[in-house]
Amino acid sequence: MTTTNRRAVLAGLGAATAAPFILPRRARAAGTPIKVGILHFTSHAPAMIAKARGYFADQGFDVSFVGFQAAQPMAVAIASGDVDFGMTAISGGLVSLAQKGAVKIIGGALQEHKGIEGQKILASKKAYDAGLKTPEDLKGHSFGLTSAGSSFNYMAxxxxRKAGFPSSDIRFVPLQKVPAIIASLKSGQIDAWSIVPNIADALAKGGSVVEIGKISDYIPDYQVTTVFTSAKNADHKPEVVKRYLAALSKGIDDYNNALVYKKADAKEVDEVVKIIHEYVYSSMPLEKAAPRIQHGAMLVNPGAAITMSSVRSQLEWLQGANMAPKDVTMDQLVKSGYVKEL
Incomplete structure (x- = not known):
């Protein structure tokens, strides 16, 4: 799909996709408890907004959040039933759990789009001064990961590949948690990393980290994160899944309009930022956190639409790198029919 056509499709999603399932008032009052896994990133804002503005309650849910610091533990929590829904990157662990019939991807979330701010490639100031000026210079340098098979591994x-050298020429350093990667990059213990723009820009402003490139130049239309749930929910509780996606989609619309499309008025932007601030940069004052939250927000696909070609590419990469079982199929990984496929 061309960029122009993709944008037209995305623009047409949202409100039309967001409310395919509306509960009667009596049913909405029940408030079925569900747990939603989040990372404390701006990219998880749609769920935060949906909870704060009652979109989940309107669909009959009483939502509580469970925080994580990496993708794989969230996938394990959903497989075990400790969490009901999540939004995070595709990892080797997620694919293995899908093969076992434990989890299913049901939609798309964060995605790289040309012309819209996206993930940035960073170098420590120490490595930059030693010659790591562009992503093509990564050969022979270290790169931070949460774990092997993570989205960070895929991006590097x-x-x-695009720079023309094998990834074995990069020294990957698994550090388990995002805060640990940040600390290692700032101190120069690792040379490079890639992360969403609000975190990247905050690090670059500190002086110990330098931006050296953009992920969109290396992985066009990269489906960075997906929405997923247990296979039990996806296969046997379609009404629950539809209601969840309907509420989440309204949160996506509010997030995109305020921070990505910039269509909202100042009052609406302030309200959205205040909601996000309860979970992101919550340890700093709102006036300091607000610019970081607003700047560089990435697009979350309206209606949780998903780019299947990107999901397939990631699955094939994981299998080719022996980080996921080679016999896992797309049907095992993704439950089609819930959202628009781009």
């Missing part, structure tokens, strides 16, 4: 591998 794709950079290496």
């Amino acid at each position: 591998d794709m950079i290496a």
Whole structure:
């Protein structure tokens, strides 16, 4: 799909996709408890907004959030039933759980789009001063990961491929949690990393980290994160899944309009930022956190639409790198029919 056509499709999603399932008032009052996994990133704002503005309650849910610091633990929590829904990157662990019939992807979330701010490639100031000026210079340098098979691993591998050298020429350093990667990059213990723009820009402003490139130049239309749930929900509780996606989609619309499309008025932007601030940069004053939250927000696909070609590419990469079972199929990984496929 061309960029122009993709944008037209995305523009047409949202409100039409967001409310395919509306409960009667009596049913909405029940408030079925569900747990939603989040990372404390701006990219998880749609769920935060949907809870704060009653969109989940309107669909009959009483939502509580469970915080994580990496993608794989969230996938494990959903597989075990400790969490009902999540939004995070595709990892080797997620694919393995899908093969076992434990989890299913049901939609798309954060995605790279040309012309819209996206994930940035960073170098420590120490490595930058030593010659790491562009992503093509990554050969021979270290790159931070949460774990092998994570989205960070995938991004670095794709950079290496486009730059014309094997990813084995990069020294990958698994550090388990995002805060640990940030600390290692700032101190120069690792040379490079890639992350969403609000975190990247905050790090670059500190002086110990330098931006050296953009992921969209290396992985066009990259489906960075997906929405997923247990296979039990996806296969046997379609009404629950539809209601969840309907509420989440309204949160996506509010987030995109305020921070990505910039269609909202100042009052609406302030309200959205205040909601996000309860979970993101909550340890700093709102006036300091607000610019970080607003700047560089990435597009979350309206209606939780999903780019299947990107999901397939990630699955094939994981299998080719022996980080996921080779016999896992797209049907095992993704439950089609809930959202628009781009």
